[in-house]
Amino acid sequence: MRAFAELLDRLSLTASRNAKLTLVRDYLRETPDPDRGWALASLTGDLTFDAAKPAFIRKAVEERMDPLLFRWSYDYVGDLAETVALVWLAKPGANREPELSEVIDALRGATRTEVQRLIEGWLDVLEPTGRWALLKLMTGGLRVGVSARLAKQATADLGGVPISEVEEVWHALHPPYEDLFAWLEGRSDRPRPDSPGRFRPTMLAQAIDEAVDFGKLDPADYAAEWKWDGIRVQAVNEEGIRRLYTRNGDDISKTFPDVLQVLDFEGALDGELLVMGDDGVASFGDLQQRLNRKTVDAKLLAKHPAGIRAYDLLAEAGEDTRVLSFKDRRVRLEAFVGKLATARIDLSVLQPFETWADLAALRASPPSGDPQIAEGLMLKRWDSIYEAGRPKGPWFKWKRDPFLIDAVLMYAQRGHGKRSSFYSDYTFGVWTEVEGKRALTPVGKAYFGFTDEELKRIDKFVRDNTLSRFGPVRSVKAEPHHGLVFEVAFEGLQRSTRHKSGVAMRFPRIHRIRWDKPAGEADELATLEGMLAKMEGVSAPPAP
Structure with a gap:
């Protein structure tokens, strides 16, 4: 379990794709079966546990510490696994650390009533990094910047074969992939790639x-x-x-x-x-x-x-x-x-x-x-x-070129993983008239499209201009003469009864930060409604 925890920790702190590939490949080379196969399954999203739910984790930690103090800690940190890993009050006299395969085997066969006891026992014997890795594994939300394809690429690199050869046989394989590793290490033939109903690796442009x-x-x-x-x-x-x-x-x-x-x-x-x-x-x-x-x-x-x-x-x-x-x-x-x-x-x-x-x-x-x-x-x-x-x-x-509007930052929420110390998820709005007064209405949320340096500057603006707090979310001062304007790019609009504004954006992201623009000059809701009206003008006919 310790080697897996160290892998996740290093991946979460590594930005370079090539460096991540090296970390995963080296782990797969140095770790014996079946642990490396279970780790690969967790990185590719092929490992889930029906009985392991976040509610059990919260229940376990709230029996060890004051529930209100835990909620405050969770609000501050912004990530459940990281919070529990840091605040867990271990009991003395615990046994040895489990191997990754031991954890997998126990969780796969555990009932819901057994899961909490297992969680508590493992958290008692693990160090903070191990606790964090365990909880990430259980909940399936690794968030370490490794896609399923990157993990498969590292696996292919292990055997010096093209990733397409791994993808061709992937759907005929099952965790912990011992037959896959045997082939890549020259100990057996390649698993059969011609199983009916299989996936063919996609060609992209x-x-x-x-x-x-x-x-x-x-x-x-x-x-x-x-x-x-x-x-x-x-x-x-x-x-x-x-x-x-x-x-x-x-x-x-x-x-x-x-x-x-x-x-x-x-x-x-x-x-x-x-x-x-x-x-x-x-x-x-x-x-x-x-x-x-x-x-x-x-x-x-x-x-x-x-x-x-x-x-x-x-x-x-x-x-x-x-x-x-x-x-x-x-x-x-x-x-x-x-x-x-x-x-x-x-x-x-x-x-x-x-x-x-x-x-x-x-x-x-x-x-x-x-x-x-x-x-x-x-x-x-x-x-x-x-x-x-x-x-x-x-x-x-x-x-096609994306649609662009200027919107005003209204709310900010803490991020996850390496962004958990920053306010990096932003809700933005445009101007409309409410009861005869000009007011902002939320129209979207974005959490990418800016550099690390810009993130630090936005984070400082959020902290300096906080009006109120709602758990991990802060309401930010946004007035015609004081606010932060984002130029937001998006791929399309649709009507939405779930949003107060009545519209929802597709794939919104921060295109540019308009430090120079007064908030009062941001766009109106009528601008978005006009865009949507044009988009809804005529439906596309079926292809002949």
């Missing part, structure tokens, strides 16, 4: 640099299509095994039973998951109603029916088509989709163009004039094979 790339590229070498605003998925039906994966390989089949039901083919499609109604494609806001749910009811299925707009054909009737050129795959894809007896899977239509000026004009005219339906354009070389990762040159994405 590079962002295009208009000033540089267009001067080097020949438009005749590329096909163009809309980059539809849903989520990239892979739909598979092989030997009766139906699966729906995200671009990172997460299995979301249970969330979209209506999509699984229409996968009446033998093969694998790459496409965009969208909500498809009678009037065409709905906005991403409608799709969000379906995402991140463990179950969906009949009402939700009827209100937000999902479907797939197909981009590519990865396999057909047992044949791996990824080795074919995009031009040949496209011909196969059109025939493949044309045979399907459902309107819930349609084709992403190619958009003709001859010059880059033609393409720029196309980008400026999204489908039916609705910029929320398409994020921009995709360019794909006619001769490109489908290769995993983000190769330079075959595919490019040319996204």
